Amino acid sequence: MDVKLTLIVNVLLSILGCMITFRVIPRFKDMFLKANLYGIDMGKRNSIKIPEAMGVVCGSFVELVAALLSICCMLFLGFADDVLDLKWRHKLLLPTMASLPLLMVYYVTYNGTTVIIPKPFRYFLGNDVWLGPLYYVYMGMLAVFCTNAINIYSGINGLEVGQAAVIGASIVIFNIIELFGECWNAHLFSLYFMPPFLSTTVALLYYNWYPAAVFVGDTFCYFAGMTFAVVGILGHFSKTMLLFFLPQVINFLFSCPQLFHFIPCPRHRLPRFNRAQNVLEPSTVIFREASLSPLGRLSLFVARTFRLVHIKEDVRDGEVYSECTNFTLINFMLKVLGPTHERTLTIYLLTMQALCSCVAFCIRYGLSRVFYDS
Secondary structure, X not given: OHHHHHHHHHHHHHHHHHHHHHHHHHHHHXXXXXXXXXXXXXXXXXXXXXXXXXXXXXXXXXXXOOOOHHHHHHHHHHHHHXXXXXXXXXXXXXXXXXXXXXXXXXXXXXXXXXXXXOHHHHHHHOOEEEOOHHHHHHHHHHHHHHHHHHHHOOOOOOHHHHHHHHHHHHHHHHHHHHOOOOOHHHXXXXXXHHHHHHHHHHHHHHHHOOOOOOOOHHHHHHHHHHHHHHHHHHOOOHHHHHHHOHHHHHHHHHHHHHHOOOOOOOOOOOOEEEOOOOEEEOOEEEEEHHHOOHHXXXXXXXXXXXXXXXXXXXXXXXXXXEEEEOOOHHHHHHHHHOOEOHHHHHHXXXXXXXXXXXXXXXXXXXXXXXXXXX
């Protein structure tokens, strides 16, 4: 009865958080503009100033239910990134530092570092393997991935907040299903966090949807990513969490050649806006293939072979230059669909996110039984 009462109060507070967020965001817009926290929407014909870093408003209301130090640290470190425009090497350090309280909580309350081996490998490795400190390295890397994966899979109105809403809803459904299992207590912990997060995220999505009235900035991306890392790790379903991140994993792997500078990487890889037709087109980068490292040439060969990018070659002053679409899932979608309106593109990408969640549930409750049931 106490558990049911707690969940009911949690849902009511979540609805309250949604209503407050919905009312507060418009009132803070002018304040952020006066503080020069704004951006210009590069996918629109006009050039009006749009408040940036509004994710901090959404993140603040998680304290209505519970405030975990890692989430709060990541929220305000993300806000600092929006203000200071930190470099990528610093962005990797932020979630690492913010995850330390999370790992300490895991160590004190659970400290389980044994993983179950899939049936095909049990003959060689046994039923389980103790990973010890390596498991904490894995959890730290998971926190870094979750916070940055949303950040690099962004750039069009509604995508950052929309994907977080879909992932959040998937986690809530998963937690409710698992409440009837043996690990119900861990999933109950997750349910204390996710409804407030989801409700305030939906309110933020209303203002970030095309045409965006506010931008969420790195503030929201870091806050959302760390929230997912917290519930995934302390709720003991980190592997299932990664299944819900399937588009983000694909986008990260696809982006690796540019993220690690095997292929030249411009500062912004946003889709290119066609003002005449009011549509988005794939953005490109120009480079000399002869200047690429062996890994760069291999990456380009694989991308060209599987038609993941579109490449045009041009001869300038006797040298061959290549113009290649940037290595992101957004640009690949535009390559497949052709020039597309921004709102339509967001709908396609979020539909794919939802379908990937369905695939995640099929793997979790279908395929996993083949590998793990005794």
